[in-house]
Amino acid sequence: MMETIKGFKDDFLWGGATAANQIEGAFDEDGKGLSAADFVEYIPKEQRTKDNHMEVTSDVIKKALAGEYSGRFPKREGIDFYHTYKEDIKLFAEMGFTAFRLSIHWSRIFPNGYDAEPNEAGLKHYDEVFKELRKYNIEPVVTLSHYETPYGLIEKYNGWVGRECIEHFVTYAETVFNRYKGQVKYWITFNEINIINISPFTGGGVLSDLEENPEEAAYQALHHQFVASSLATKKLKEIDPEAQMGCMLARMLSYPNTCHPEDVRKAQVDNQLNLMYTDVHARGEYPNFFKRHLAENNITIQMEDGDLAVLKQYPVDYISFSYYMTLLSSAAPEGEVTAGNLMNSLKNPYLESSDWGWQIDPLGLRTLLNDMWDRYQKPLFIVENGLGAYDKVEEGRIHDSYRIDYLKRHIEQMKEAVKDGVDLMGYLAWGPIDLVSMSTSEMSKRYGFIYVDKDDDGRGTGERIRKDSFDWYKEVIATNGENL
Ligand code: BGP
Numbered sequence: 040m041m042e043t044i045k046g047f048k049d050d051f052l053w054g055g056a057t058a059a060n061q062i063e064g065a066f067d068e069d070g071k072g073l074s075a076a077d078f079v080e081y082i083p084k085e086q087r088t089k090d091n092h093m094e095v096t097s098d099v100i101k102k103a104l105a106g107e108y109s110g111r112f113p114k115r116e117g118i119d120f121y122h123t124y125k126e127d128i129k130l131f132a133e134m135g136f137t138a139f140r141l142s143i144h145w146s147r148i149f150p151n152g153y154d155a156e157p158n159e160a161g162l163k164h165y166d167e168v169f170k171e172l173r174k175y176n177i178e179p180v181v182t183l184s185h186y187e188t189p190y191g192l193i194e195k196y197n198g199w200v201g202r203e204c205i206e207h208f209v210t211y212a213e214t215v216f217n218r219y220k221g222q223v224k225y226w227i228t229f230n231e232i233n234i235i236n237i238s239p240f241t242g243g244g245v246l247s248d249l250e251e252n253p254e255e256a257a258y259q260a261l262h263h264q265f266v267a268s269s270l271a272t273k274k275l276k277e278i279d280p281e282a283q284m285g286c287m288l289a290r291m292l293s294y295p296n297t298c299h300p301e302d303v304r305k306a307q308v309d310n311q312l313n314l315m316y317t318d319v320h321a322r323g324e325y326p327n328f329f330k331r332h333l334a335e336n337n338i339t340i341q342m343e344d345g346d347l348a349v350l351k352q353y354p355v356d357y358i359s360f361s362y363y364m365t366l367l368s369s370a371a372p373e374g375e376v377t378a379g380n381l382m383n384s385l386k387n388p389y390l391e392s393s394d395w396g397w398q399i400d401p402l403g404l405r406t407l408l409n410d411m412w413d414r415y416q417k418p419l420f421i422v423e424n425g426l427g428a429y430d431k432v433e434e435g436r437i438h439d440s441y442r443i444d445y446l447k448r449h450i451e452q453m454k455e456a457v458k459d460g461v462d463l464m465g466y467l468a469w470g471p472i473d474l475v476s477m478s479t480s481e482m483s484k485r486y487g488f489i490y491v492d493k494d495d496d497g498r499g500t501g502e503r504i505r506k507d508s509f510d511w512y513k514e515v516i517a518t519n520g521e522n523l
Contacts, residue, residue: 046457046519046521047457047520051464053136054465054471055140055488056423058141060077061117071150072149079480081099082094100193118474132177139172140182141179141182145187146190153207165215193244193246198240198244200250212271213274220282224281231361243257265320266349268286268320287359287361288359288360289361295368296368302369306368317415321358358415365387366398405455419462421453422465424466425442426441426486428485473485474487489505
């Protein structure tokens with residue numbers, strides 16, 4: 040009888056994921072410069088769709104810098120993790136985390152992005168954070184840029200449209216690889232690298248209103264990020280061969296709206312265009328279907344000699360991704376379009392949605408894990424998954440059974456995928472502690488196992504309260520995913 044896989048491997052990484060701009064606050068402390076993320080919350084509410092915020096434009100930048108918005112600029116105080124990290128990491132350790140994803144705020148290290156010297160106070164801060172994690176044997180999983188392009192690079196080059204960003208990013212990467220050598224084993228270059236083609240400002244600090252051809256500018260910026268990611272991987276291998284480099288995709292699995300061959304083909308195209316990003320990162324070359332897509336849309340990417348060779352020579356070691364929803368693809372869209380996701384997918388009648396319209400699909404996770412493993416045969420890592428919800432405090436408790444149900448159903452399917460043979464490194468729940476939502480810039484879309492007493496206007500005591508899901512997740516980790 041052939042041996043079959045029974046469950047998660049013993050060194051499976053369990054924990055949670057965050058981003059500096061959504062958790063730290065201290066937006067201008069210890070020499071930090073402004074970053075793209077500091078402007079996102081000033082997009083006028085009427086311009087926002089339910090969850091997919093519209094782009095920042097130059098006039099929003101001007102008004103923000105001129106202090107024309109009410110209250111402190113920028114408002115983004117996160118949950119003050121910059122000062123509370125010791126207490127919060129202690130709570131993560133109480134749940135038994137073996138890994139914790141965070142981003143280094145690039146503009147803490149190079150305030151303008153192009154500074155000749157790094158900011159020692161910024162480097163020191165993350166020394167302290169990594170030291171605290173090490174105290175509890177929690178592996179840091181570190182994102183170099185989580186939508187956090189320094190504002191100086193936006194002002195000087197219009198963000199990643201400028202090829203100069205490659206060199207500045209590699210200098211930043213080299214600085215932190217040297218500083219934290221031996222402390223960080225898992226690195227990620229760009230968070231959800233595909234978002235740059237949905238939201239160029241968020242993904243790459245690109246002000247589309249300054250560009251003749253915004254779509255082409257976004258693909259040009261993306262190319263610069265691909266090259267920068269490969270050059271950073273090259274540096275990492277030189278500085279710390281033990282460390283591993285990962286890429287990170289917002290994986291949006293698309294289903295055909297009907298069994299009509301045209302809908303099936305449309306779903307294939309949508310999935311190919313989503314996986315193109317990990318194709319480049321993991322296989323080291325642009326796939327032909329993408330070259331055809333660019334040609335048919337009259338998009339030209341300017342490349343320099345050596346770019347393609349660098350991509351080929353320095354692919355990533357592992358593939359990480361976020362998973363929240365699945366979409367429907369239709370060659371002839373009719374029927375209700377759900378406002379609830381970045382791609383304005385049609386509503387799937389077989390799926391429930393979150394309060395923000397994200398279509399909840401646990402089985403989709405097993406499906407896409409099998410697809411990605413078959414496609415790449417590289418270790419996979421779920422570095423974001425979770426349910427944003429309106430939580431209520433009732434006599435000092437938060438009974439978030441809906442969140443436990445969501446996570447339980449996703450972890451069940453993840454386990455099935457592992458039994459199917461998928462090489463899965465770990466599972467990091469997004470927002471293990473309530474933090475600022477990326478798309479709404481509000482606190483009320485809560486994800487945490489830990490409640491933070493802070494409302495959308497920044498009012499509250501900041502008190503941390505364990506939700507019911509806190510003890511549930513602690514048991515999941517203690518039993519390596521057995522007791523759900
Ligand atoms: C992903 C981002 C995270 C986080 C998550 C939840 O796209 O990588 O930063 O924000 O989405 O989204 P939201 O915060 O909009 O609910």
